[in-house]
Amino acid sequence: MNILIINSGSSSIKFQLIQMPSEKLICSGLVERIGQKDAILNYKTELVDIKQIEQIKNHTEGLQKVVDLLLDIEKGVIKNTNEIEIIGHRVVHGGNSFSNTTLITDAVKQDIKKFGSLAPLHNPNNLEGIIIAEQLFPNAKQAAIFDTAFFQTLPEKAKRYAIPKALYNEEQIQVYGFHGTSHKYVTEKALDYLKLKTSKIITIHLGNGCSMTAVVNGKSIDHSLGFTPSNGLIMGTRSGDIDHAIVFYLVNSLGYDVDKVNTLLTKESGMLGLTGYSDLRDIESQASKGNDDCKLALVMNAYRIKKYIGAYTAAMNGLDAIVFTAGIGENSSLIRGLVCEDMDYFGINIDPNRNDIRSKDIREINIETSKTKIMVIPTNEELEIAKQAYQLIN
């Protein structure tokens, strides 16, 4: 059975065509830097490996280009869209309505749209992916795999905010969590690797969006993103944790419009707000040339992650391993190094040589005697989604 996975993100679309149950990868790719002139389309099968650099205005255009390639006589992998049995869509926010993977109906799409107010950088893009996929693959089943599902195990003390309880009971304002598919995937890989009877680990997903999860025996018990994917770690364009009263100050004392503040904190803050760049590669390169804003932003970013490692170690009263994943986590030895620096009190001792090795494999980057393992595990949200879509219809 052919399963097409679509992960339509904030500035990128990842896609994979996976054969199940063999888990064989037929085709994969990534559209990056969407919205920019030098957008990159990567498309890879057994036979071809294409990289096109061209302007891609929006997600619709990006996804259409992917489908054209899939059907292409020379480079394609299918002849007819009917060869795709099910499409698994990553959907960021499932609110309180979805604790599991589900087939997409009009009602589900309405809900995904509704929860767009909670994940404005994601759900609209996810929904766009679904709508185009429905048009291009009219005979395929469509499934939504929600990032929020992995966090259903959070205990009440981690899920609740200290706000009037009616806002929880009647308005469902609580921690939902995000990037759940990734945290779940790397958790399972880590536990396979570690082979511990009981385990306390922290998974650190650092992409354009960033989050951390405390995981005890495979179940999430705390998480850095909350009601929306806005708080916690410093992200590409999102502030992460701030004093919320800054919002009131911007509105009441500086005369900002509420929507402008929202845009400011989600699209103009984070690494972009501090440095003028949102892509970590640019920031690292500027920092190496002496740019002080970039140097500070890297240190602040790592400092925030350090503090969450400490917080979750306290929440678990122990720490067996930390796991870095996603674009930054897998590739930036600089950020990993800054995070693990001066953390021997937590049994965290990085090996600078191992940290510097580039690889696509699961690996340990701690010194042999490090009490806490430091791991790099490439995430594979697509494979996780394929598994769940497959289970849904079998």
Added chain:
Amino acid sequence: MNILIINSGSSSIKFQLIQMPSEKLICSGLVERIGQKDAILNYKTELVDIKQIEQIKNHTEGLQKVVDLLLDIEKGVIKNTNEIEIIGHRVVHGGNSFSNTTLITDAVKQDIKKFGSLAPLHNPNNLEGIIIAEQLFPNAKQAAIFDTAFFQTLPEKAKRYAIPKALYNEEQIQVYGFHGTSHKYVTEKALDYLKLKTSKIITIHLGNGCSMTAVVNGKSIDHSLGFTPSNGLIMGTRSGDIDHAIVFYLVNSLGYDVDKVNTLLTKESGMLGLTGYSDLRDIESQASKGNDDCKLALVMNAYRIKKYIGAYTAAMNGLDAIVFTAGIGENSSLIRGLVCEDMDYFGINIDPNRNDIRSKDIREINIETSKTKIMVIPTNEELEIAKQAYQLIN
């Protein structure tokens, strides 16, 4: 020299008359539960110890009653207001204008008023205290001692938010910190007690407002309250840390007015929002009778403190001692117990018997073999203020 100290807080006024440089306490007292029918006025000298329970409508009425007692022929300690040479006022927010104790002028009062937008529960009460004091003690000097001063040593990575850098450079939006007089006082007491050459401690101030400070060698390096005294720990009526995007959701999706959200998060949240009670004594008593909201709120409150202990231990890469202070920190063995439970990974091992002993003394409540000391140190913001006021005019 007689120095009168006025600490006009959110629901209380503390006052002390201190002779300097002898540090002799002439008179002290506390007006509690201001705004309630059963407000309590405590007034104590060498000769009298009065406790009056009566309605006290507001801070003006409370302070007037204190002055009447100070001048009272039988119970008083001064004959004439001229006997007070200087009055030291605790002022919560000094913005970026005050890094030190200062004599009060009209311009200073304007600034204190201006910074009321940053500390709406405090600066207005502080200013009210100053204005009444100026009327009642026309010949005394008046000094403002700012809670924000102790946090001038925060490094940039702890002081800055990941928001557009112009908001820092041009609008001074940054971490200021609060309860600095208390954190400074207990830090000095702790260091005297511990007698360490280098030290890493965490001071935990738990009153109606709550905050924590990471202190390396006597200098603050991180702090849980930020631009305003709204975030961080769960407080009596303030939420502490939330996903700031909840504000946008309340406004955009639930139709709340921005000011209403502000009021909700500062006056109707925290322990009050979770339980209906803001006074921890009430919450502990309800919890012991089986009230589930109160039980959860106590656990949430302690869990947040635990996480900050972990975070600051990571920031310092070590931990010699934690110090509990202020109304809850000094008196609630329940909260201290919940915080220190299951924290042996941090070398924190509480002695339940020592924890239960009520005392006004500096004390250790850890077991002898605990790597990290757990201390209770009664705060004395008034004495700290007296010292600073005295230094200012000598």
